[in-house]
Amino acid sequence: MIGEWLDIGWVDEIPVRGSRTVQVTGGGDIAVFRTGDGKVFALADRCPHKGGRLSQGIVHGGAVACPLHNWRIALDTGEALGEDKGCTPVIPVKVSGGRVLLCRTATMKAAA
Amino acid sequence: MEHQTPSPDTREHLVVIGNGMAGCRAVEELIARDPTRYRVTIFGAEPHVNYNRIMLSPVLAGEKTFEQIVINDHAWYATNTIELVTSDPVQAIDRAAKTVTARSGLTVSYERLLIATGSDPFIIPVPGKDLPGVISFRDMADVDHMLEAAGKGGAAVVIGGGLLGLEAAHGLTLRGMKVTVIHLMPTLMERQLDEAAGWLLKSALEARGQVILTEANTAEIVGDTHVEGVLLKDGTVIPASLVVMAVGIRPSVALARDAGLEIGRGIKVDDHMVTSDPSILAVGECVEHDGNVYGLVAPLWDMCRALANGLTDSHSGYRGSVTSTKLKVAGLDVFSAGDFSGGGACEDIVLRDASRGIYKRVVVKDDRIVGAVLYGDTTDGGWYFDLLKRAEDIAPIRDMLIFGQSFASGGGAADPKAAVAALSDDAEICGCNGVTKGKVVACIGAGNTTLDAVRATCKASASCGSCTGLVETLLAVTLGDEYSGERLVKTMCKCTSFGHDDVRREIVAQGMRSIPEVMQKMSWSTPDGCSSCRPALNYYLLCALPGDYKDDQQSRFVNERLHANIQKDGTYSVVPRMWGGLTNPRELRAIADVVEKYDAPMVKVTGGQRLDIFGIKKEDLPAVWADLNAAGMVSGHAYGKSLRTVKTCVGSDWCRFGTQDSTGLGVKVERMTWGSWMPHKFKIAVSGCPRNCAEATIKDFGVVCVDSGYELSVGGNGGMKVRATDFLCKVATEEEAMQYCAAFIQLYREEARYLERTAPWIERIGVEYIRERIAEDPEGRDALAARFLFSQQFTQDDPWAARAAGEHREQHAPMARFTPIDGTREMA
Ligand SMILES: Cc1cc2nc3c(=O)[nH]c(=O)nc-3n(C[C@H](O)[C@H](O)[C@H](O)COP(=O)(O)OP(=O)(O)OC[C@H]3O[C@@H](n4cnc5c(N)ncnc54)[C@H](O)[C@@H]3O)c2cc1C
Ligand code: SF4
Ligand code: FES
Numbered sequence: 036m037i038g039e040w041l042d043i044g045w046v047d048e049i050p051v052r053g054s055r056t057v058q059v060t061g062g063g064d065i066a067v068f069r070t071g072d073g074k075v076f077a078l079a080d081r082c083p084h085k086g087g088r089l090s091q092g093i094v095h096g097g098a099v100a101c102p103l104h105n106w107r108i109a110l111d112t113g114e115a116l117g118e119d120k121g122c123t124p125v126i127p128v129k130v131s132g133g134r135v136l137l138c139r140t141a142t143m144k145a146a147a
Numbered sequence: 148m149e150h151q152t153p154s155p156d157t158r159e160h161l162v163v164i165g166n167g168m169a170g171c172r173a174v175e176e177l178i179a180r181d182p183t184r185y186r187v188t189i190f191g192a193e194p195h196v197n198y199n200r201i202m203l204s205p206v207l208a209g210e211k212t213f214e215q216i217v218i219n220d221h222a223w224y225a226t227n228t229i230e231l232v233t234s235d236p237v238q239a240i241d242r243a244a245k246t247v248t249a250r251s252g253l254t255v256s257y258e259r260l261l262i263a264t265g266s267d268p269f270i271i272p273v274p275g276k277d278l279p280g281v282i283s284f285r286d287m288a289d290v291d292h293m294l295e296a297a298g299k300g301g302a303a304v305v306i307g308g309g310l311l312g313l314e315a316a317h318g319l320t321l322r323g324m325k326v327t328v329i330h331l332m333p334t335l336m337e338r339q340l341d342e343a344a345g346w347l348l349k350s351a352l353e354a355r356g357q358v359i360l361t362e363a364n365t366a367e368i369v370g371d372t373h374v375e376g377v378l379l380k381d382g383t384v385i386p387a388s389l390v391v392m393a394v395g396i397r398p399s400v401a402l403a404r405d406a407g408l409e410i411g412r413g414i415k416v417d418d419h420m421v422t423s424d425p426s427i428l429a430v431g432e433c434v435e436h437d438g439n440v441y442g443l444v445a446p447l448w449d450m451c452r453a454l455a456n457g458l459t460d461s462h463s464g465y466r467g468s469v470t471s472t473k474l475k476v477a478g479l480d481v482f483s484a485g486d487f488s489g490g491g492a493c494e495d496i497v498l499r500d501a502s503r504g505i506y507k508r509v510v511v512k513d514d515r516i517v518g519a520v521l522y523g524d525t526t527d528g529g530w531y532f533d534l535l536k537r538a539e540d541i542a543p544i545r546d547m548l549i550f551g552q553s554f555a556s557g558g559g560a561a562d563p564k565a566a567v568a569a570l571s572d573d574a575e576i577c578g579c580n581g582v583t584k585g586k587v588v589a590c591i592g593a594g595n596t597t598l599d600a601v602r603a604t605c606k607a608s609a610s611c612g613s614c615t616g617l618v619e620t621l622l623a624v625t626l627g628d629e630y631s632g633e634r635l636v637k638t639m640c641k642c643t644s645f646g647h648d649d650v651r652r653e654i655v656a657q658g659m660r661s662i663p664e665v666m667q668k669m670s671w672s673t674p675d676g677c678s679s680c681r682p683a684l685n686y687y688l689l690c691a692l693p694g695d696y697k698d699d700q701q702s703r704f705v706n707e708r709l710h711a712n713i714q715k716d717g718t719y720s721v722v723p724r725m726w727g728g729l730t731n732p733r734e735l736r737a738i739a740d741v742v743e744k745y746d747a748p749m750v751k752v753t754g755g756q757r758l759d760i761f762g763i764k765k766e767d768l769p770a771v772w773a774d775l776n777a778a779g780m781v782s783g784h785a786y787g788k789s790l791r792t793v794k795t796c797v798g799s800d801w802c803r804f805g806t807q808d809s810t811g812l813g814v815k816v817e818r819m820t821w822g823s824w825m826p827h828k829f830k831i832a833v834s835g836c837p838r839n840c841a842e843a844t845i846k847d848f849g850v851v852c853v854d855s856g857y858e859l860s861v862g863g864n865g866g867m868k869v870r871a872t873d874f875l876c877k878v879a880t881e882e883e884a885m886q887y888c889a890a891f892i893q894l895y896r897e898e899a900r901y902l903e904r905t906a907p908w909i910e911r912i913g914v915e916y917i918r919e920r921i922a923e924d925p926e927g928r929d930a931l932a933a934r935f936l937f938s939q940q941f942t943q944d945d946p947w948a949a950r951a952a953g954e955h956r957e958q959h960a961p962m963a964r965f966t967p968i969d970g971t972r973e974m975a
Pocket of ligand 1: 164165166167168169170190191192193200201202203204235236237238263264265266284285286311399402430431432433441442443444445447473475
């Protein structure tokens with residue numbers, strides 16, 4: 036029986052207003068973010084523009100600015116903000132007892 | 148028991164475990180509905196009647212006495228024929244026999260049982276946690292302990308900078324103890340407050356004499372027979388005779404678990420607070436409803452209502468609660484409600500009033516309030532919370548929402564212009580400079596039709612700027628269509644109404660020391676800025692406070708954060724420094740080895756005469772650096788807004804035209820300037836004669852050696868718009884050339900705007916100005932050069948070495964790795 040939530044580690048391991056990645060063998064990375072006010076979000080680590088590594092961007096408010104061409108992506112919906120159009124897969128996240136849990140199905144789908 | 152019933156009481160027997168806030172409230176609700184239905188017995192572990200736990204903080208602070216916080220006195224129990232058993236915790240529940248047994252051995256049978264055991268304080272499992280003098284903050288006994296310790300004076304450490312910890316710290320401070328708060332997270336009350344409000348709170352507490360250590364991790368509590376201090380993981384020891392642990396609470400479920408009830412994070416209950424055993428109910432902090440546990444009283448009231456309804460056969464059940472919090476520390480008004488994390492579809496409405504120390508943030512999603520954080524002025528907290536709970540459509544009052552209820556509903560004005568127009572003439576507009584509306588209007592009337600003109604003339608909005616919006620509205624109201632609304636100065640970004648120069652000037656003038664401080668004092672309109680202002684502020688602070696400012700990694704662009712260049716496929720390129728463009732077999736070999744070992748697909752000579760290794764994976768970077776370091780090479784900073792390279796020609800050593808040792812000078816200049824952070828990338832070149840093989844006249848700083856000395860020129864750029872340098876002056880010696888170079892760089896560092904290269908900077912301010920400051924003002928030049936060299940001593944550390952040694956290791960390695968067991972099934 037495979038659990039639906041993947042335990043990836045402690046919340047504190049993600050820098051505030053920063054991110055960490057989760058590697059899925061044979062697939063793309065997942066970027067896990069922590070905002071200034073302590074919320075955790077996860078997206079496929081792939082900008083809808085030209086595939087920039089969102090995990091390497093600057094996190095501000097509830098968005099991340101892609102390091103390649105500065106598109107801003109909403110962390111909760113994965114949508115590009117402002118004039119830009121595009122969407123990155125969102126992975127549901129839970130924080131429980133200080134541990135970060137990713138939705139397994141969504142993770143595998145986003146990494147595929 | 149105080150009250151004797153003459154005939155045996157045949158009513159259904161309800162036994163309550165826990166004489167706290169929820170247990171007694173449930174009984175109150177029940178009595179209010181049907182006073183005759185149940186015979187009630189309450190067991191309490193504490194020796195007291197039912198008191199208001201949240202008022203323990205004021206008791207500790209000396210603002211209230213225990214008598215003043217009693218909710219139900221003995222008379223209440225007597226009048227309602229409730230039997231109260233105190234100081235006798237229940238230790239077992241026998242569900243089959245339907246009895247409970249207390250510590251004293253007293254066994255009572257029940258028809259209905261209500262568990263309201265509340266929470267247990269969480270004690271971090273560090274050595275020394277059981278020493279006398281280490282206590283939690285939960286009940287009256289804890290307060291008595293603290294008061295006793297405070298009576299002896301001395302120092303206290305509070306572990307935990309949340310609501311409870313800060314209230315304890317406040318009380319102990321008022322009682323005369325020297326208090327240090329240790330908090331694991333970067334900001335205080337991080338669950339309730341955002342970073343901006345957390346920063347304000349920290350500053351205010353520090354102003355009251357408390358020491359607040361954030362990102363501090365407790366390793367051990369030290370002492371022989373009694374606590375003597377706290378040892379942090381970083382080795383710091385803080386002496387203390389009292390340690391209060393306030394790091395969190397856990398639902399108290401041991402009793403229920405032993406009885407075999409279903410437990411999640413708390414005792415699981417349904418919408419009528421019934422547990423997995425139909426005759427047992429549970430309420431308060433010890434329960435889990437619909438996946439949630441609560442640590443505040445408001446939800447308990449809702450639960451108690453639902454529970455009483457269930458017990459009296461009416462049907463509205465509990466649906467969960469939205470919560471709000473306030474900090475009960477006199478003079479520090481802090482309020483937080485709902486979800487303020489923001490997100491894509493959310494918009495933040497932020498008001499920062501620096502002169503009054505106010506920060507308000509309301510988070511709006513689809514025209515509904517979803518969260519609010521207020522600091523300094525919490526009068527409208529209840530109003531926002533009410534709008535939030537009722538999911539009221541705020542579109543009609545949106546523009547005035549942040550000014551609060553009285554403003555938003557004042558005079559039915561649905562337009563901020565009308566609201567401002569309605570202000571009286573002596574209403575204060577600018578708090579810093581005491582400028583009234585009348586004065587601003589008169590000033591505009593006298594022909595000052597732009598914000599900057601108003602600022603210059605009557606000083607409104609010229610200090611902290613928090614009234615900028617009001618002044619702009621006044622301009623619009625007074626001038627009507629004439630007011631274009633356009634600022635002359637381009638603002639730094641959408642988060643502020645100030646331009647770069649204003650921000651830089653104020654950082655220095657007001658001695659600001661951190662990004663949140665700048666954002667508060669200069670009234671930023673976003674909670675934590677954006678990807679344009681944060682890197683700029685980080686740089687300005689770094690430049691203003693060499694050696695003192697703590698660099699903010701998360702406000703740096705990825706290249707600087709990872710000390711390598713990100714490429715379009717997400718890999719990185721690495722450029723080791725080659726002083727003056729020189730290299731040797733050992734370095735070349737090390738580079739060749741790295742290329743092979745890490746499978747780098749390409750090596751290239753850069754425009755700045757360095758070797759660039761392409762296609763390195765993020766996780767391999769530390770190992771690559773370690774290998775290059777081993778060959779004596781350091782980071783070339785080819786990724787940074789910083790000194791990149793010093794390009795040289797071969798000069799007098801080899802070239803038949805060479806007049807001076809251009810290579811040697813280039814090496815010296817690079818040794819002096821490497822590692823310095825700048826507004827933008829910065830390149831230097833030194834050519835040995837006017838043939839200029841190093842192309843020194845299209846560099847930010849160029850030296851062309853001639854027979855009689857060194858020609859210095861500045862502001863060149865080979866970028867998108869090629870610009871040749873302006874001649875600065877000629878100097879006679881190498882030493883002078885170096886000193887002028889240092890002075891010029893420092894002037895650029897201190898005065899250019901972030902992301903402005905020297906070429907546009909010089910075109911903006913004129914090369915004359917540079918000549919005045921560098922060539923014609925020897926004292927000013929010395930001072931600039933001295934400031935440059937001073938700041939260099941803090942930054943000439945190879946960032947690669949630190950990283951190779953493991954610093955910020957987490958930025959390179961993934962947090963976790965997964966291998967799908969069976970791809971097809973998993974991805975279905
Ligand atoms: C110092 C302090 C300040 C607070 N400030 C606020 C605030 O400002 N706002 C807010 O909303 N909330 C605040 N709270 C939280 C609030 O007090 C709790 O949410 C509330 O008291 C929970 O009620 P309860 O009945 O579930 O638990 P409690 O009030 O803790 O009651 C549980 C009772 O059960 C007793 N008990 C436990 N086990 C047994 C047993 N086996 N047998 C018999 N008795 C037992 C305990 O001794 C205790 O008296 C504060 C808490 C503290 C400690
Ligand atoms: S700049 Fe002059 S000295 Fe330098 S290499 Fe060219 S010709 Fe020779
Ligand atoms: S790839 Fe993200 S903005 Fe272009």
